[in-house]
Amino acid sequence: MTKVTMTVNGRQVSGDVEDRTLLVHFIRDKLGLTGTHVGCDTSQCGACVVHMDGKSIKSCSTLAVQAAGASITTIEGLAQNGELHPVQAAFKANHGLQCGFCTPGMVMTAVDMINRYGGKLDEKTVRENLEGNICRCTGYHNIVKAILAAAEEMSAGRQAAE
Amino acid sequence: MGVDGIGARVARKEDKRFLTGKGRYTDDMVVPGMKHAVFVRSPHAHAKIKSIDTSAAENMPGVIGILNGQQMQADGIGNLICGWMIHSKDGSPMKMGAWRPLAHETVRYVGDAVAVVVADSVGEARDAAEQVAVEYEELPAVTDAVTALQSGQPQLHPEASGNLIYDWAIGTSEADTDAAIAAAAHVTEMKILNNRLAPNPMEPRAALGIYDSAEDHYTCYTTSQNPHVARLVMSAFYNVAPENKLRVIAPDVGGGFGSKIFIYPEEIVCLWASKRTGVPVKWAADRTEAFLTDAHGRDHVSAVKMAFDKDNRITALKVDTIANFGAYMSLFSSAVPTYLYATLLSGQYDIPAIHANVRAVYTNTSPVDAYRGAGRPEATYLIERTMETAARELGVSPAELRRKNFIRSFPHQTPVIMNYDAGDYEASLEAAMKQADWAGFAGRKAEAEKRGKKRGIGMSCYIEACGIAPSAAVGSLGAGVGLWESAEVRVNAVGTVEVLTGSHSHGQGHETTFAQLVSDRFGVPIDNVSIVHGDTDKVQMGMGTYGSRSGAVGMSAIVKALDKVEAKAKKIAAHLMEADESDIVIENGELKVAGTDKSVPWFQVALAAYTAHNLPAGMEPGLKEGAFYDPSNFTFPAGCYICEVEVDPDTGKTEIIQFVAADDFGNIINPMIVEGQVHGGIAQGIGQALLEGVHYDPQTGQLLTASYMDYAMPRADDLPSFQVSHQNTPCPNNPLGIKGCGEAGAIGSPPALMNAITDAIGNNDLTMPATPQKVWAAAHAAH
Numbered sequence: 009m010t011k012v013t014m015t016v017n018g019r020q021v022s023g024d025v026e027d028r029t030l031l032v033h034f035i036r037d038k039l040g041l042t043g044t045h046v047g048c049d050t051s052q053c054g055a056c057v058v059h060m061d062g063k064s065i066k067s068c069s070t071l072a073v074q075a076a077g078a079s080i081t082t083i084e085g086l087a088q089n090g091e092l093h094p095v096q097a098a099f100k101a102n103h104g105l106q107c108g109f110c111t112p113g114m115v116m117t118a119v120d121m122i123n124r125y126g127g128k129l130d131e132k133t134v135r136e137n138l139e140g141n142i143c144r145c146t147g148y149h150n151i152v153k154a155i156l157a158a159a160e161e162m163s164a165g166r167q168a169a170e
Numbered sequence: 171m172g173v174d175g176i177g178a179r180v181a182r183k184e185d186k187r188f189l190t191g192k193g194r195y196t197d198d199m200v201v202p203g204m205k206h207a208v209f210v211r212s213p214h215a216h217a218k219i220k221s222i223d224t225s226a227a228e229n230m231p232g233v234i235g236i237l238n239g240q241q242m243q244a245d246g247i248g249n250l251i252c253g254w255m256i257h258s259k260d261g262s263p264m265k266m267g268a269w270r271p272l273a274h275e276t277v278r279y280v281g282d283a284v285a286v287v288v289a290d291s292v293g294e295a296r297d298a299a300e301q302v303a304v305e306y307e308e309l310p311a312v313t314d315a316v317t318a319l320q321s322g323q324p325q326l327h328p329e330a331s332g333n334l335i336y337d338w339a340i341g342t343s344e345a346d347t348d349a350a351i352a353a354a355a356h357v358t359e360m361k362i363l364n365n366r367l368a369p370n371p372m373e374p375r376a377a378l379g380i381y382d383s384a385e386d387h388y389t390c391y392t393t394s395q396n397p398h399v400a401r402l403v404m405s406a407f408y409n410v411a412p413e414n415k416l417r418v419i420a421p422d423v424g425g426g427f428g429s430k431i432f433i434y435p436e437e438i439v440c441l442w443a444s445k446r447t448g449v450p451v452k453w454a455a456d457r458t459e460a461f462l463t464d465a466h467g468r469d470h471v472s473a474v475k476m477a478f479d480k481d482n483r484i485t486a487l488k489v490d491t492i493a494n495f496g497a498y499m500s501l502f503s504s505a506v507p508t509y510l511y512a513t514l515l516s517g518q519y520d521i522p523a524i525h526a527n528v529r530a531v532y533t534n535t536s537p538v539d540a541y542r543g544a545g546r547p548e549a550t551y552l553i554e555r556t557m558e559t560a561a562r563e564l565g566v567s568p569a570e571l572r573r574k575n576f577i578r579s580f581p582h583q584t585p586v587i588m589n590y591d592a593g594d595y596e597a598s599l600e601a602a603m604k605q606a607d608w609a610g611f612a613g614r615k616a617e618a619e620k621r622g623k624k625r626g627i628g629m630s631c632y633i634e635a636c637g638i639a640p641s642a643a644v645g646s647l648g649a650g651v652g653l654w655e656s657a658e659v660r661v662n663a664v665g666t667v668e669v670l671t672g673s674h675s676h677g678q679g680h681e682t683t684f685a686q687l688v689s690d691r692f693g694v695p696i697d698n699v700s701i702v703h704g705d706t707d708k709v710q711m712g713m714g715t716y717g718s719r720s721g722a723v724g725m726s727a728i729v730k731a732l733d734k735v736e737a738k739a740k741k742i743a744a745h746l747m748e749a750d751e752s753d754i755v756i757e758n759g760e761l762k763v764a765g766t767d768k769s770v771p772w773f774q775v776a777l778a779a780y781t782a783h784n785l786p787a788g789m790e791p792g793l794k795e796g797a798f799y800d801p802s803n804f805t806f807p808a809g810c811y812i813c814e815v816e817v818d819p820d821t822g823k824t825e826i827i828q829f830v831a832a833d834d835f836g837n838i839i840n841p842m843i844v845e846g847q848v849h850g851g852i853a854q855g856i857g858q859a860l861l862e863g864v865h866y867d868p869q870t871g872q873l874l875t876a877s878y879m880d881y882a883m884p885r886a887d888d889l890p891s892f893q894v895s896h897q898n899t900p901c902p903n904n905p906l907g908i909k910g911c912g913e914a915g916a917i918g919s920p921p922a923l924m925n926a927i928t929d930a931i932g933n934n935d936l937t938m939p940a941t942p943q944k945v946w947a948a949a950h951a952a953h
Contacts, residue, residue, distance in 0.1 A: 043191015
């Protein structure tokens with residue numbers, strides 16, 4: 009057992025973990041943050057995506073000990089003061105989710121994607137950047153729409169702020 | 171329509187919890203003292219179990235208990251059953267072999283459960299499971315249904331000689347059909363393969379069994395599309411516990427697509443193991459377990475003859491299908507290639523003679539059962555590829571051949587049981603061709619040719635049947651259950667409303683759509699309406715969600731209950747306003763006396779019902795009504811899908827240029843949600859046609875496609891955006907005029923795509939999935 013300490017959604021947490029404990033299991037089982045999901049065993053489906061130090065990672069292929077000292081944001085930490093993040097709001101407005109299981113990973117991937125590309129996203133780029141996230145319900149149609157809408161909204165917000 | 175009423179694109183009430191990580195799926199459940207189960211599974215496709223030695227595993231850290239099938243049998247837990255009786259042509263009942271929740275004599279597919287380890291953590295349970303020493307005597311295996319029927323092949327079950335479960339037929343007599351074919355001007359013959367698929371809801375199956383020894387009561391959290399059926403089956407057939415001692419809860423469920431209809435060994439084992447070990451027991455599948463043990467879909471091999479007269483009218487259709495059932499008969503498996511498949515073989519066409527023969531076959535593979543569409547995709551694929559091939563052989567346009575044979579008057583009785591109630595197939599065909607600019611295709615093809623690409627276009631005119639019913643009719647055809655739905659509408663004293671439904675939402679958005687019905691009827695904002703489902707302690711009984719039945723059947727039950735609530739509310743309002751009951755109308759959340767300015771708000775009527783200070787003489791207090799709805803017929807959604815592709819002749823890679831769906835779903839409550847259902851269905855259909863396929867090694871029976879590294883799930887960059895429209899004819903047989911939309915996309919799309927690819931490459935000899943390798947080979951063989 010190793011004691012790890014990290015910041016999760018702005019709160020410092022620590023716990024004893026086995027060397028083999030994955031970050032996703034630390035988040036789900038030790039912290040009780042069950043919004044992050046496990047949908048496959050091979051790092052393909054992206055249901056487990058969280059942000060580590062601001063970048064999207066797959067928490068199913070990251071050991072908890074690798075995250076020691078890092079700042080982690082999970083889906084539970086995205087909305088601020090009860091207000092949905094623009095990506096969350098766009099998923100709702102565009103019906104970008106059905107069963108909701110892939111949704112946390114999709115949203116966390118989308119936030120990172122928009123952060124990386126700013127307002128320069130187009131449909132093709134969004135689809136290519138969703139390669140690591142699998143959805144079985146939506147056919148991706150409305151997920152792509154939602155991400156493009158959120159990118160536009162966020163870049164308009166940035167421009168207004170500048 | 172109000173802002174929240176019927177026809178409005180209302181954003182979903184359930185979204186916030188899913189978007190903020192507050193969804194509660196079975197594997198998210200934690201209860202005090204809970205331990206974890208890992209199953210020991212057969213690594214062999216077919217073997218006798220000689221011994222199971224758990225001595226080493228029992229001493230591993232964290233192990234609470236290791237249980238096996240002999241103990242289960244000793245405790246009186248029953249075998250798994252198939253709930254739909256099919257009789258062969260010779261009158262004999264289907265041959266059902268024993269499926270033990272934990273095998274202790276013979277294993278029949280890779281993944282068959284042999285023992286369960288319960289331990290403090292998943293990791294410890296897995297470590298111990300690896301130390302359980304099972305000695306097997308390997309037997310030869312067979313994975314392919316056509317081979318399994320041949321003599322000298324491995325035999326799976328002593329009950330099923332030659333691995334044949336049933337040999338069933340439907341429709342016109344074989345002799346009359348053969349005579350019509352012999353007299354035809356043209357006969358199109360094809361061999362049609364429908365590839366085996368793994369359903370792959372993103373949430374893997376899971377179960378949590380909790381035994382309360384003080385009350386002798388069980389609670390089961392499970393990933394189910396139909397918790398009440400799960401309770402019924404686990405009580406009545408598996409002897410887990412009587413219904414009043416068993417609560418089944420299907421909380422948020424992360425997709426099903428059919429695979430979570432069935433009752434699997436794992437939930438039974440978790441319940442039983444909880445009693446045996448004295449602790450709550452949770453199991454959650456990993457993805458490889460899901461590939462190994464979730465019931466697969468499709469896997470048909472068919473021979474088809476379609477006969478035409480000299481005017482290109484279809485005179486007869488003859489179909490011979492072999493259906494792979496896998497190692498055991500799953501819960502609804504027997505109905506899929508019979509009453510959900512062969513009954514749809516008339517398609518959208520007026521065919522005077524249809525004879526279909528279906529043989530169901532055991533193989534050493536995962537059980538096969540309903541997967542999105544369940545039988546109807548197989549029927550549509552067979553008919554629509556054959557129609558396209560016939561058009562090419564006859565030298566007529568695919569649209570023309572279809573138009574000539576469309577059913578145009580309703581009701582229409584087909585030779586294969588179904589009585590189509592309403593439709594306008596021409597309208598969907600025209601809308602789709604216009605949307606796809608079919609007329610401009612030749613120009614686009616020529617342009618693509620200049621870039622060295624092969625362009626093709628294909629269509630598919632599908633029909634399907636939803637809301638399987640009525641109960642008496644399906645009972646006479648062998649169904650073990652009724653196929654009605656129940657609802658209860660509870661108006662609270664302040665006018666807010668709870669609707670309890672036997673339908674189950676696992677992505678379909680019932681919490682929104684169902685609330686729209688109430689809002690539309692009573693003018694109550696949808697935020698004041700809660701939909702309660704998925705818990706046998708809350709909802710009295712229900713048949714669950716599958717076969718696109720929740721709209722046509724589930725919502726019809728709600729409408730019946732709303733009718734009763736409305737009638738009582740009007741009586742109360744009339745009494746309060748000293749008016750005649752027949753003059754009361756409900757508008758904008760008020761009950762009014764028509765033609766006057768007298769009104770009482772909705773909440774006041776509700777309050778009056780509960781204070782009971784001033785009710786009509788003899789009226790019971792309260793405002794709560796229940797209803798059961800049993801449909802009088804199936805519903806028949808239909809439509810036309812068009813796909814345009816470009817094939818790169820150098821690589822064989824297919825790019826979908828456009829995909830057009832024109833559907834007739836009857837009346838629609840929430841178009842946004844309906845379109846979402848179509849998008850997802852099309853993606854699964856494109857997945858079947860282009861990417862997906864379950865493969866077993868034919869010698870060893872090992873599953874070769876057991877992860878997302880090996881099984882090609884459709885990803886965002888495999889798919890285009892879809893063009894979706896509706897040409898609706900209301901269903902005449904239910905109060906809302908709804909037909910159902912959940913499966914259409916998966917039913918209509920595979921043949922449209924395959925017709926497009928074969929058009930592009932000029933070779934009709936191509937099977938699904940049309941991988942680049944196969945397309946490249948077929949394109950080159952064509953020249």
